[in-house]
Amino acid sequence: MRTRAWAGCLGVLTLATAAGSAVAGQWRDGAELYQKVCGHCHEANVGPVLKGRGLPPEYIQRVVRMGNRAMPAFRPTEIDDATLADVARRISTGAVLARE
Amino acid sequence: MGSKSKALPKGISAAEFDKAVREMRAIVGDEHVLVDEEKLAPYRKIMMPVPDEQHELSASVMPDGVEQIQRIMKVANKYRVPVYPISTGKNLGYGSAAPVQRGQIVMDLRRMNRIIEVDPELCTALVEPGVTYQQLYDYLQEHKLPLWFSCPAPSAIAGPVGNMVDRGVGYTPYGEHFMFSCGMEVVLADGQVLRTGMGAMENSNTWQVFKWGYGPTLDGIFTQSNFGVVTKMGMWLMPAPPDFRPFCIQYPNETDITKIVEALRPLRIAMVIPNAVVIAHTLWEAPCTPVKRADYYTGPGAIPDDAVKKIQADHNIGAWNVYAGLYGTKETNDANWKIIEAVAAGTGGKIITQEASKGSKALEYRFDLMKGKPNLGEFGLYNWRGGGGSIWFAPVSQAKGSETLKQMQMAKTILGKYGFDYVGEFIVGWRDMHHVIDLLYDRSNPEQMEKAYACYDELLHTFAKEGYGMYRANTAFAEKVAATYGPVKRDVEKRLKKALDPNNIIAPGRCGISL
Ligand SMILES: Cc1cc2nc3c(=O)[nH]c(=O)nc-3n(C[C@H](O)[C@H](O)[C@H](O)COP(=O)(O)OP(=O)(O)OC[C@H]3O[C@@H](n4cnc5c(N)ncnc54)[C@H](O)[C@@H]3O)c2cc1C
Numbered sequence: 001m002r003t004r005a006w007a008g009c010l011g012v013l014t015l016a017t018a019a020g021s022a023v024a025g026q027w028r029d030g031a032e033l034y035q036k037v038c039g040h041c042h043e044a045n046v047g048p049v050l051k052g053r054g055l056p057p058e059y060i061q062r063v064v065r066m067g068n069r070a071m072p073a074f075r076p077t078e079i080d081d082a083t084l085a086d087v088a089r090r091i092s093t094g095a096v097l098a099r100e
Numbered sequence: 101m102g103s104k105s106k107a108l109p110k111g112i113s114a115a116e117f118d119k120a121v122r123e124m125r126a127i128v129g130d131e132h133v134l135v136d137e138e139k140l141a142p143y144r145k146i147m148m149p150v151p152d153e154q155h156e157l158s159a160s161v162m163p164d165g166v167e168q169i170q171r172i173m174k175v176a177n178k179y180r181v182p183v184y185p186i187s188t189g190k191n192l193g194y195g196s197a198a199p200v201q202r203g204q205i206v207m208d209l210r211r212m213n214r215i216i217e218v219d220p221e222l223c224t225a226l227v228e229p230g231v232t233y234q235q236l237y238d239y240l241q242e243h244k245l246p247l248w249f250s251c252p253a254p255s256a257i258a259g260p261v262g263n264m265v266d267r268g269v270g271y272t273p274y275g276e277h278f279m280f281s282c283g284m285e286v287v288l289a290d291g292q293v294l295r296t297g298m299g300a301m302e303n304s305n306t307w308q309v310f311k312w313g314y315g316p317t318l319d320g321i322f323t324q325s326n327f328g329v330v331t332k333m334g335m336w337l338m339p340a341p342p343d344f345r346p347f348c349i350q351y352p353n354e355t356d357i358t359k360i361v362e363a364l365r366p367l368r369i370a371m372v373i374p375n376a377v378v379i380a381h382t383l384w385e386a387p388c389t390p391v392k393r394a395d396y397y398t399g400p401g402a403i404p405d406d407a408v409k410k411i412q413a414d415h416n417i418g419a420w421n422v423y424a425g426l427y428g429t430k431e432t433n434d435a436n437w438k439i440i441e442a443v444a445a446g447t448g449g450k451i452i453t454q455e456a457s458k459g460s461k462a463l464e465y466r467f468d469l470m471k472g473k474p475n476l477g478e479f480g481l482y483n484w485r486g487g488g489g490s491i492w493f494a495p496v497s498q499a500k501g502s503e504t505l506k507q508m509q510m511a512k513t514i515l516g517k518y519g520f521d522y523v524g525e526f527i528v529g530w531r532d533m534h535h536v537i538d539l540l541y542d543r544s545n546p547e548q549m550e551k552a553y554a555c556y557d558e559l560l561h562t563f564a565k566e567g568y569g570m571y572r573a574n575t576a577f578a579e580k581v582a583a584t585y586g587p588v589k590r591d592v593e594k595r596l597k598k599a600l601d602p603n604n605i606i607a608p609g610r611c612g613i614s615l
Contacts, residue, residue, distance in 0.1 A: 036234055040256045040476035045390060045461060046483070066141050069543070070482030070490070072192055072257065073142035076134075077162050077210035077230070 026080075030087030033079060034097045038087065047071060050091050057088035064088075104135050107156035109181045109203040117158065120179035124161050124205075127171045132162040132211075143189075143197045143206050147490040149541065149552035150576045155198035157184070157206045164211045166331050170291040172207065173329075176605045177289065183207045184607045185329045187229035187262030190254055193490040193538070194266065195575030200609040207329065209261075216332065217308075220245050223337045224282065224308040229261040229330060234474045236260065246340040248472040250274040253465075255474035261333045267323050267572060269527055269534060271469040273427055274338055275376035276529060278323055283307040283334035286322050289601035294318070294328065308334035324572065325593070326607035327600045343433045346425040346467040347440065348457065349449035350418025354381075356448070357420055357508060358501030361526075361533075363447050364422065365499045368528055372436050375470060377528040378423040381508075382408050384525050384538070385417045388462040388480035393521075401519040416460075422449065425470045481523065487542025489552060491576075493559050495568040497526065497533045507535050507568065514562060515539070518555035534571050560584070575610070582612020 027033045041047035050060070061084050067073030074084075090097055103114035103121070112120075125133045134140055135158075143157050161183070163169050176183050184204040189197030199206055213230030218239070227236065233255040240247050250270035252263050263270075264277045274280040284296045294300070296319045299307035311317065322328050351360060360379055367373045383403070387393070391414075396407040412419060426433040426440070444451045457463035465477025482488060493511070497503050504526055512522040515537075524537040537559075541552040556577060560570070564584040573581040582590060593613045597604070601615075608614040 036238075037257060040474075041479055044475070044477065046476060046479045067145040067488075069486065069488030070147070070479065071488075072190060072196070073145040075142040075160075075189060075197065075208060075210065076139075077208050078188075078257075 027083040030083055030085075030090045031097050033083050033087050034090065037074075037079070038091075039097075041071075051097065052094060055092055057085070057092045060088035060091055061085065104137070105158045106137050106140075107153075107158050107203045109158055109205070112179065112181060112203075116179055117181065120175055120181050121159060123175045123178075124159075124172055127168050127175070128161060128163050132164075134160040134162075143208075146196045146198050147193050147488060147543065148195065148574050148576045149489060149491060149543070149549045149556070152198075154202055155195070155200070155575065156202045157199050158203050160206045160208050162208045162211050166285070166287060166293060169207070169287045169329055169331060170293065173287060173289055173291045173605065176205075177603050180603055180605070181205055182605055182608050184610070185209060185229075187265065187330075188232055188257065188259035189262070190258040191262065191266060192254060193492045193574065194572065198575070200575040200578055200607060204607070209329075209331075212331070213259075215239050218243070218245065218247070218337070219308070220247065222309055223247055223339055224334060225249075225337055226283075226308055226332060226334050227260055228332060230259065231261070232257060232259045232474075233472075237472070237474050240337075247337040248272055248274075248340050249335065249337050250277060250280065251469065251472050251474060252277075253469060253478035254476060255469070255472075256476050260335055261330055264333060264335070265323050265330055269376060269529075270472070271376055271378065271423075271466070271527075272338065272472050273374035274336060275527075277335075278320075280336045281319070281333055282309065282311050282336055283332075284319055284322055284330050285332035286328035286330050288328045289603070289605050293331075296322075299334075308336075321596065324611045326610040326613050327596060329606065338427075340471075341427040341429070343430045344425060344427055344471055345433050345437065346423070346454055346470045348452040348463055348466070349422040349440075349444045350416075350452065351420045351422070351447070351449050352412070352418065354419045354508070355505065357504050357526075359447050360420055360422060360449070361499060361501040361504050361528075363443050364424075364528065365531075367439065367443065368499070369530055372439055373424045374427055375425050378466070378525055379504075379528070379533075380421045380423065380525040381522060382412055382417050382419055382421075383484070383521050383523045384481070385421050385462045386411050386415065387482075387484035387523075388465065388477060389415055389417065389460055390480050390483060391415055391417075393484050402516040402521050417462075418450070421462075423466045423470065425467075481538055481540065484521070484523065485540045485542060487544050487548070489539075489541035489543035489548065491539050491552065491556055491574050492572075493537040493539055493556060494571050494573070495535050495563045496571045497535045497568065499528055499531050499533050504533065504535070506566075507563075510562060510566070511535075511537055511559060514559050515555060517558075518551045520552070520555060573611075578609060579612045 182204040184199035209229035212228040216226040233251040250272040297313040527534040541548040604615040
């Protein structure tokens with residue numbers, strides 16, 4: 001019965017846990033960041049395709065921090081310098097940017 | 101050496117400012133206070149048609165914890181430096197992460213991003229300001245919790261606390277976000293920590309389930325205001341329904357808005373349709389489909405109606421596109437679906453189901469938003485004119501057909517006068533509608549900047565004359581919008597400000613409130 005599915009989510013465990021998975025400043029790596037943030041536009045026909053264009057990593061990092069026209073700017077509290085450097089390197093060199 | 105800050109707080113010397121910064125650094129750590137112009141770049145980017153300088157910040161302080169915020173408040177009071185709290189800082193088109201006035205220190209709460217508790221039995225969550233909707237979504241997925249939340253369109257990068265504090269809206273049955281929040285923790289200007297509702301009681305376990313507590317209910321005064329820094333918020337989650345049936349109904353004519361609203365209002369009030377129905381105009385759908393404006397019009401001024409008609413025909417887009425969903429069991433949705441079919445048939449609308457929606461990016465992102473799945477599909481809007489300029493003009497309307505038609509025509513006329521397109525939608529509350537218009541312009545073009553400002557100004561004042569007020573406004577127009585609500589309300593707000601924040605430390609000028 002499908003109605004059971006509705007009831008099914010109730011009455012399980014109560015969990016009280018700190019912290020979600022993707023804590024800002026603690027992105028697993030640039031690939032995760034790309035998938036969770038960049039890809040929503042740049043893999044979705046909203047922003048331009050970035051991969052395979054050999055864009056310099058410095059340029060990518062600068063655009064992320066400054067924004068560009070309608071592209072929002074991202075603060076260090078959202079994307080730390082190390083993850084930003086990693087995503088820029090990956091995009092620039094065509095390294096793996098895994099998507100589920 | 102003098103301060104490096106480009107925009108010192110009003111009336112503060114460089115030396116005093118430096119002292120304040122030094123004390124803040126001692127609280128949060130050196131690396132969590134930014135003063136260098138270059139480092140502050142991400143806070144400076146705005147989409148509003150005013151010069152960046154008008155919203156230039158003095159510095160950014162990035163605390164990680166309530167106790168740090170309490171101590172920052174003490175420093176702010178001591179030196180009389182104003183702080184402007186942001187949560188995820190993605191109030192795009194309403195001011196972004198920049199302060200409401202030049203010379204404020206942005207207090208960036210994005211590091212505080214703990215999901216403190218999720219109770220799957222009561223379907224509640226307690227979150228910090230830095231939590232994003234994407235993060236909450238991933239958390240629920242990872243823990244296999246069949247719970248949904250409602251989110252705004254920029255959900256992948258924005259978060260529940262900032263959105264709720266600005267009284268934003270989303271697209272599931274829990275779409276009126278403040279209504280579905282339950283309990284706040286607030287650091288006041290004097291450093292005291294207030295928990296609203298049941299949270300005020302020690303040992304209470306009902307903070308996230310009962311909103312009111314005893315005595316006056318205070319949560320509302322911490323939304324669209326500057327009376328405190330919200331550090332935790334409870335929110336209600338909805339059980340994922342066994343059967344979810346999103347749909348779109350398209351209508352061929354602009355004037356159809358009248359019968360659409362008349363037909364849908366009863367279903368919304370009776371909760372046959374439980375979510376916030378969206379009625380989106382062609383020119384909202386087109387850029388998100390995506391369609392290029394330049395393929396249809398390259399002349400001066402607003403896009404003409406015949407070009408809009410052609411877009412509708414070429415891309416199967418309605419003049420109006422109604423988005424809603426059924427949330428229930430298969431049995432209840434089967435029954436209610438018959439009502440939807442009858443309404444569509446009776447009003448000349450064409451239903452597009454999930455199965456039939458394939459291939460349209462616009463339909464896809466909308467259907468995802470109606471189940472609270474984060475995406476950024478709506479940013480397609482910015483490919484319409486290009487240039488990154490955007491301010492939301494968002495008056496409230498009654499959910500009555502004649503009113504919506506009147507507002508739409510008023511807005512379209514004024515926008516057209518300045519050469520801008522009507523890119524609008526109505527988001528149906530229960531009895532009201534948020535009439536949301538994206539005034540899109542090229543921010544790199546000084547003439548368009550000027551026109552966009554003048555256009556918003558005229559929209560605001562013409563609507564106010566007709567008795568239509570904004571549901572929310574960008575920081576550049578905060579003062580003007582506040583003025584449309586009359587002197588008594590403003591006087592009460594000022595008295596509250598004086599009582600709670602006598603040194604005018606928290607976000608002076610936000611929503612027009614200042615001492
Ligand atoms: C394409 C597009 C579509 C959009 N669609 C929607 C939509 O569907 N619905 C909608 O509601 N909005 C929408 N927006 C507007 C906006 O982006 C969202 O509302 C977004 O959620 C707000 O940003 P935020 O959540 O990061 O809040 P923030 O920017 O963090 O906060 C908003 C404001 O609230 C105040 N504030 C924030 N946190 C605190 C705090 N802890 N204590 C005290 N005051 C605080 C500050 O003044 C701040 O500027 C859209 C924007 C774009 C560009």
